Amino acid sequence: MPKLLQFVEKSHPILREIVPNVEDFKDPNLQELINDMCYSILPTQLKAANGAHESAAGMAANQWGIKQRIFIFTPDGSEAEKKIEVMINPSYTPYLRPGEKSPKLVPAFEGCFSIPLTTGIVNRYDAIMATYHTPNGQQVSRLLEGWEARVFQHETDHLNGKLFDGRLDNYSGPECLERIVFKDKEEMDNFWEDKVRESRKK
Numbered sequence: 001m002p003k004l005l006q007f008v009e010k011s012h013p014i015l016r017e018i019v020p021n022v023e024d025f026k027d028p029n030l031q032e033l034i035n036d037m038c039y040s041i042l043p044t045q046l047k048a049a050n051g052a053h054e055s056a057a058g059m060a061a062n063q064w065g066i067k068q069r070i071f072i073f074t075p076d077g078s079e080a081e082k083k084i085e086v087m088i089n090p091s092y093t094p095y096l097r098p099g100e101k102s103p104k105l106v107p108a109f110e111g112c113f114s115i116p117l118t119t120g121i122v123n124r125y126d127a128i129m130a131t132y133h134t135p136n137g138q139q140v141s142r143l144l145e146g147w148e149a150r151v152f153q154h155e156t157d158h159l160n161g162k163l164f165d166g167r168l169d170n171y172s173g174p175e176c177l178e179r180i181v182f183k184d185k186e187e188m189d190n191f192w193e194d195k196v197r198e199s200r201k202k
Contacts, residue, residue: 002035002036002038002039002040003036003039004036004039004040004045004048004049005036005037005040005049005064005065005066006049006064006065007049007050007051007063007064007065007113007114008062008063008064008065008114010114010115010116010163012065014062014065014067015062015063015114015158015161015163016161016171017062017067017161018159018160018161019060019061019062019067019068019069019159019160019161020067020069021069021089022068022069022070022088022089022133025088025133025135025136025137030068030135031135033061033066033068033070034070034086034135037059037061037064037070037072037086038072038084038086040059040064041056041059041072041074041078041084042078042079042080043055043078043079046078046113051113052111052112052113052115052116052117052188053111053113055077055078055079056072056074056077056078056113057074057075057076057077057078057147057151057154058071058072058073058074058075058151058152058154058155059071059072059074059078059113059155060155060158060159061159062158062159063113063114063158069088069089069090069159070086070087070088070159071086071087071090071155071156071158071159072084072085072086072087073085073086073087073151073152073155075147075148075151086134086135087130087132087133087134087152087155088132088133088134088135089132089133090130090131090132090152090155090156090159091130091131091132091156092125092128092129092130092131092144092149092152092153092156093128093129094125094127094128094129095125095127095128095129095143095145096127097127103125103126103127104125104126104127105123105124105125105126105175106123106124106125106126106150107121107122107123107177108121108122108124108150109121109122109195110122110150110154110164111188111192112154112163112164114158114163115163115164115165117181117182117183117184117185117188118165118179118180118181118182119179119180119182119188119191119192120164120165120168120176120177120178120179120180121176121177121178122154122164122174122175122176122177123174123175123176123177124149124150124153124154124174125149125153126145126146126149127143127144127145127149128143128144128145128149128152128153129141129142129143129144130142130143130144130149130152153174157173157174160172162174164176165179
């Protein structure tokens with residue numbers, strides 16, 4: 001039976017560390033950890049662990065205090081019926097689309113389980129070439145664009161010791177143009193519900 005993983009506080013030093021690569025893909029403890037992560041990202045388990053949000057677009061191991069270069073990739077949400085991928089030793093480079101002379105950066109709101117009751121407008125590459133290993137050690141490179149590219153960058157940043165608002169606190173991190181801190185969960189939930197309604201009108 002997988003075990004429920006608990007989130008570390010934003011002040012925990014592991015969130016500011018570069019997490020080393022996984023070297024032994026045959027280690028039985030690796031598969032056990034992956035099972036625990038896939039279990040703990042489900043909405044019921046996020047709630048049981050007092051997570052900041054009801055569903056997740058991804059989660060890095062060090063957000064649970066685990067020093068392994070792994071994240072769970074669930075850009076459509078972490079409900080049981082949604083697609084879930086395990087990405088190990090991730091990295092990325094900006095991707096130039098045909099006709100582009102420089103990588104396109106797009107600002108958008110982001111939330112994070114490691115930064116409760118907070119959102120920020122973060123500049124991210126709109127297209128990246130993502131590289132990672134699967135749990136069996138196979139290396140994959142693939143083009144990601146839009147929201148999927150943003151999630152991959154956000155989770156890889158975690159494993160590089162970066163939070164989305166890090167620069168505003170004199171740490172390393174992506175370009176965070178604005179940070180909003182909510183007074184409580186109700187205010188935060190209303191904010192995100194408004195954003196969903198706005199997106200549906202477009």
